[in-house]
Amino acid sequence: METMTDHYEFQLRASTWAASIAAAVAALGLAGCVNYAGIKSDKQIAPPSNYETKESLPAEGGQWPAMDWADQFGDPQLSTLIDEALAGNPTIDQARARIEKAYSYVGTANSALYPNVTGSYSWTRERYSANSIVPPPFGGTWQSENNVLASASWDLDLWGKNRERLRQAISQEKVANAEAEEVRISLAASVASTYNHLAQLYALRDIQVREVKNREGIVQITHGRVGAGLDTNVEQQTANGETATSRSSVSALDGQITTVRYQLGALLGKGPDRGLTIAQPSPADVAEFALPDNLPADLISRRPDIVAAYWQVDAAVHDVKEAKAEFYPDVNLSAAVGLVAFGWGRFLTAGSRQIQAGPAVHLPIFDAGALRAQLKGRYADFDYDVATYNQTLINALSDVATQVTQIRSDDRQLVDARQALDAQTKAYQLALVRYKAGLNQQLQVLNADDNRLAAETAVVSLEMGRRDEQIGLIKALGGGFNAAREGLAANTETPIPAPSVDAATH
CATH class of the missing domain: 1.20.1600.10 (Outer membrane efflux proteins (OEP))
Structure with a gap:
């Protein structure tokens, strides 16, 4: 296609x-004109x-x-x-x-x-001075001027x-x-990476939850040892403190999980609540x-x-x-045809025609560099x-x-x-x-x-x-992108050559 x-x-x-x-x-003589020699x-x-x-x-x-x-x-x-x-x-x-x-x-x-074609129409109501360049019978009177013009121009390039x-x-x-x-x-990679980070936080949270149970088990053992006179209250309080620390780690991970969920919501182009509806990852x-x-x-x-x-x-x-x-010289062709007349009576007659045509050539000779x-x-x-x-x-x-x-x-x-x-x-x-x-x-x-x-x-x-x-x-590795499939493949197999002073201009 x-x-x-x-x-x-x-x-x-x-x-x-x-x-x-x-x-x-x-x-057209280019000698002495501006040039790009040496650039x-x-x-x-x-x-x-x-x-x-x-x-x-x-x-x-x-x-x-x-x-x-x-x-x-x-x-x-x-x-x-x-x-x-x-x-x-x-x-x-x-x-x-x-x-x-x-x-x-x-x-x-x-x-x-391509050629540029435009059309225009204007109507002007004007009183002409009796003492100016407009001769009688129009001088000193009010006149209506109708002007319709179609023009075209083309830069030959x-x-x-x-x-x-x-x-x-x-x-x-x-x-x-x-x-x-x-x-x-x-x-896509950012979503995947953030989602993976969410999975990591959940995995670390699971570890800490199990750790809380381990610490609670140590607390129970220590309590029995204190009763048997094998440990003191020092060990009991140490076990209690370690358990509380593990619970604190769980709470910290819960906060991080919520924060990452908000980040995912933003990556999805939605509000933070969207992140809260994401199910726990199962990679x-x-x-x-x-x-x-x-x-x-x-x-x-x-x-x-x-x-x-x-x-x-x-x-x-x-x-x-x-x-x-x-x-180089710039050549532009232009032409215009139309009708112009005072009043409406002779506006659409052959005598009201106006026609102009001609080329315009622009050649840079001196431009101060x-x-x-x-x-x-x-x-x-x-x-x-x-x-x-x-x-x-x-x-x-x-x-x-x-x-x-x-x-x-x-x-x-x-x-x-x-x-x-x-x-x-x-x-x-x-x-x-x-x-x-x-x-x-x-x-x-x-x-x-x-x-x-x-x-x-x-x-x-x-x-x-x-x-x-x-x-x-x-x-x-490009995330599945293929330049040929997307219509973006390079038009040459070799590197693009640097344009030199002798290179063609077109």
């Missing part, structure tokens, strides 16, 4: 016939092959994230929340508004390729200035579309991951921020070409956009590598952390049995319980942290 952008690009190709007239205008740039966007990634990002035969990547976390509520956020969040509406504004610029630039402006607007529209995809992916274990093959090269079409940076460079190229076209300064500014913008693209690519590769490293580090830590939890749990159980039997002091039991609690908390934090890092990796 032909898109509006395809339509405009077709119009661009169809309009290039006007360039054939350029040879006739080239006869150029040698900057180029860097291909992914410029950066070494074989060790940090090896090919593992994995798949790129799909649009429904949230389903892999095994919690249907998460996918529902992401869909709700994408449907109603004001940041999405802002992105759509930016696309519409960019599209309006495309329409404005496209209109400059021999050097492609208007066509480059249209191409620049089309590229900016693609920038807006890519940026909108970046907003969508960032919002499943996260599966192993594998990096896709050809990652560095394919990443430039999978990350919307890189795609946006590419089209920004492309827009800058057309900006430069447009600025160069300003140095204004055009050269403008071109230098466009090249500066181009250099900046190239540097931004290169930095965006570097950051993207580093982002993926960092997430992968953190996931693998957490996987290794989890092995040891789970072994530590198993050992600390057994140590606590043995200490508790010995405390009941009067073989250990209370302090040993409390220390063992603290160690077990710390180990269990570490395991949960690592598990939830790994899930959060996997969400980060999905975002770093």
